[in-house]
Amino acid sequence: MAVGDLWRRIGWGLALVAVVVAGDRALAAGLHAAVMQSGNRFAVLYRGDAPGGVLILGNSRGVNTFHQPTLEGLVGPPVFNASYNGMSTELSEVVLYDYVERNPEPELVVIEVTGVGADDDQLRDFFPFATESERLRAYLSETLPARVATARRLFALYNYNGEMLYRSLAAGGSDQGTINRYKISPALIAAADRQAPTQTRLRYGNAAALGRMVSFCQARGIPVRLVIGPYLPAFRAKLEGYDEWVDAVREAAGGAPVWDYSEATDDVTAFADRVHLNYRGARLLAPRLVEDGLFDPDVAGPASLAIPPPTASASP
Amino acid sequence: MLFNSVPFLVFLPLFLAAYFATRGTARLTVCLVGSYLFYGWWDWRFLGLIAVSTGVDYLVGLRIAAAEAQRVKKAWLILSLVSNLGLLAVFKYFNFFLDSVYRATGFFGFSESPAFLAVILPVGISFYTFQTLSYSIDLYRGSIEVERSLLRFATYVAFFPQLVAGPIVRASLLLPQLRRDHPFLWSGFLLGLGQVLLGYVKKVAVADSLAPFVDRVFDAPEAFTPLSVLIGVVFYAFQIYCDFSGYSDIAIGLARMLGYDFGVNFDTPYFSKSFSEFWTRWHISLSSWLRDYLYIPLGGNRGGTLATYRNLMLTMLLGGLWHGASWNFVFWGFLHGLYLVVQRVLGPGYGRLVERLRVPGAVATGLQVAAVFALTCFAWIFFRSPTFATSWEVIGQVASIHRLSLADVQLKVVVLKGFLLIGALVSLELWSKTVVLPSLVLERPVARTFAFASALWVIVLFGTFDGGQFIYFQF
Incomplete structure (x- = not known):
């Protein structure tokens, strides 16, 4: 091989590396701008455009139990749902603090608590917002393996390799109305009837985060509602140790009452699957939540508590 | 490794x-x-x-x-x-x-x-x-x-x-x-590297992105709406294609980098107008092996109509069994044998019907491609399902589709990404039929630089990096 050819090929190799790196940074910057300008709920939150009023936090059950457009028509103050699929309570804690720092202080915080069992399966989806929050950045680096951090440093585009990008691009003006619109299949109902009993789950880190969130809100005078959304009745019947689990959640939250709607409806057509309401179910549930005073800061606790708060004599 | x-x-x-x-x-x-x-x-x-x-x-x-x-x-x-x-x-x-x-x-x-x-x-x-x-x-x-x-x-x-x-x-x-x-050849090295990158795009970006949705659908079809199950089946058709042809591209590309020619193993099979054409475009090295060492020694098409049908069925049944020790694979082979036989029976009639009705050539071709793809997807149901019971459950779900509404699509974001990637892949394959991609890209340094860089960006942006195995490893 001629020396000239060799240098030409080395030059091309270096040019390729330069184009890859420059293009990676430029495309990532473009995607970041697209995400941050979108109606994605977390883009709104990190832009500081959330309305205050009622803040809802939780996992996919939070997304599908609380249909924001329906609630906004029934509740006085504005409603903002910052729930996300697979979201752990630890991540909800980060989102809560970031929300309060950037947006008008909420008048009420509603937490759908089943995220206490979550492992943050979709944590990587939050990479696009890491540049917006030191707290989120720290949480991501603590929680994810070191090789992920290396990949993020090497390729800025890797931060957009997740559902959040598509959710942002598809969000339009707002994604607050996102909810499952389909109905559970008869086969899945039958499968829920047949299935073996299943354990409820509470992860220590999430329980501790829940306690800190409640204390944080109480210190600021923000009322907190701990809620358990509805389950498909056949599935709810298979949840082992459910009452003990609710006790543990309440204890983690410093004794705050739990508004338990896990058995709120027997209507299977209100469900998308075993653990999620659908659009119809969320629309049916919303007036009941309002009637029960869930969104009224002056109501101390649920009138017809399935799980009553502990009395002084019952406390250890 | x-x-x-x-x-x-x-x-x-x-x-x-x-x-x-x-x-x-x-x-x-x-x-x-x-x-x-x-x-x-x-x-x-x-x-x-x-x-x-x-x-x-x-x-x-x-x-x-x-x-x-x-x-x-x-x-x-x-x-x-x-x-x-x-x-x-x-x-x-x-x-x-x-x-x-x-x-x-x-x-x-x-x-x-x-x-x-x-x-x-x-x-x-x-x-x-x-x-x-x-x-x-x-x-x-x-x-x-x-x-x-x-x-x-x-x-x-x-x-x-x-x-x-x-x-x-x-x-x-x-x-x-x-x-x-084989001396080091820059042109061969680049051609091989390009094919390796294309293989990684197919495997890591497309196949592995489709895999989680497919796995969930076939693990528990009852948990999905009929339309979502149908999407799962279509996704599997592209998952297995991108997984296997991606592996082949990497293998053939690596060989090219070293100076060897392994031939072609996939040639846009989902654009086939018939099943005999499909089998000259899908896993070509296996189908030609079965043809040369099994079908022809059995007599091929030399022994009359019934003997030809028997030979086709036997070849495809054993081809199915080659894929794995399961009756599902055998049945998949049986279906493809049946398709080949039925095509031989009905093919001439279809040609005459198209002529008589004066159906435009493009429409007739489109219908044939769609029919072959749909029947291939039907056979994939048996190939992918762990048991026959799952296969029938999937078929039952798909058969119960009574409307095509976005509201019935589950995991919309995942589905959106899947169709985006499939759309890009199909467009690229259609484009590659109208131009000679290697000479268009590899002989021009600027085009080559951007093509290679784009492949890397696509892998980083869409890739799944959980160490997903290649499907054909199990065979």
Whole structure:
């Protein structure tokens, strides 16, 4: 091989590396701008455009139990749902603090608590917002393996390799109305009837985060509602140790009452699957939540508590 | 070692350096040691099987070449067939046949549980046994020369780019290439690198992005709406295509970088207008193997209509069984055999109907492509399902679709990403039919730079990096 050819090929190799790196940074910057300008709920939150009023936090059950457009028509103050699929309570804690720092202080915080069992399966989806929050950045680096951090440093585009990008691009003006619109299949109902009993789950880190969130809100005078959304009745019947689990959640939250709607409806057509309401179910549930005073800061606790708060004599 | 793993990304540059720094016997030694390292990284104990298969067919080859009487040649060929098919029978099919017999006898009241073998399926066994078989058969037929160098023959059997999931490179194609040194060719290197990158895009960005949705649908079809199940089936068609053709692209591209030509293994199969065309475009190295070593020896289409149908069915049934020890695979093969037979029966009538109705050519072609794709998807249901019960459940779900509404699509974001990637892939394949992509891209430095960079960006932005195995490893 001629020396000239060799240098030409080395030059091309270096040019390729330069184009890859420059293009990676430029495309990532473009995607970041697209995400941050979108109606994605977390883009709104990190832009500081959330309305205050009622803040809802939780996992996919939070997304599908609380249909924001329906609630906004029934509740006085504005409603903002910052729930996300697979979201752990630890991540909800980060989102809560970031929300309060950037947006008008909420008048009420509603937490759908089943995220206490979550492992943050979709944590990587939050990479696009890491540049917006030191707290989120720290949480991501603590929680994810070191090789992920290396990949993020090497390729800025890797931060957009997740559902959040598509959710942002598809969000339009707002994604607050996102909810499952389909109905559970008869086969899945039958499968829920047949299935073996299943354990409820509470992860220590999430329980501790829940306690800190409640204390944080109480210190600021923000009322907190701990809620358990509805389950498909056949599935709810298979949840082992459910009452003990609710006790543990309440204890983690410093004794705050739990508004338990896990058995709120027997209507299977209100469900998308075993653990999620659908659009119809969320629309049916919303007036009941309002009637029960869930969104009224002056109501101390649920009138017809399935799980009553502990009395002084019952406390250890 | 997986092509989509960190160890391989370390192994490859070291191997390339050693390969191009050596010549002749030293280079073959580098190839063989590198290939054994590549395979042994998965489980070194199974190197013994490759060595046995290599040793037997090497000796058989020498004996066939030395024998003068046809009867003696045949005896040695039978030894090769028995040893290679015996390996497959023990490691791949023994428990399956035992279980099938057990179930069949259980039906008649026998309930003695058989002693199943506690063996795992050695990766790539179906590929390298077929490769060595082709050597013995071709030698017996006198269509190739005997290979007297054990080192070269062992390298032919174990050459790492195609060892674990094909393509099945026949001795007539690869052995002559191993007999000479290939100098470093920049153009070949770039062509190979381009194909490797395309393979990674197909595997890591497309196939592995579709996989989670497909897995969930086939794990629990009842948890999905009928429309979502249908999407899962279509996604699987593209997942297996991108997974397997992606692997082939990486294998063929790596070989090109080293100076070897492995031929073509996939040629846009989902654009096929008939099933006979499909089988000349899908897993070409296997389908041509089955044609040359099974279908034609059975009589091909030379024995009349019924014999042709029988030969087609037998070939496709065994082709199905080659994929795995399960009745689902056999049934998948049966369906493709049936498609081929029905096509032979109805094909001429369809042509006359199109002429009589004066259907425009493009419309008739579109209908044919759509029909072939739909029936291929139907067969994939059996291929992907763990059991027949799951297959019927999936079919039942799809059959119950009564409306096409976005509201019935579950995991919309995942589905959106999947269709985006499939759309891009189909567009690229359609475009590649109108232009000569390699010359358009590789001969122009700026175009080449942006094409390679784009492939990397696509992998980073859409790739799934959970170390997903290639589907065809299990075969």
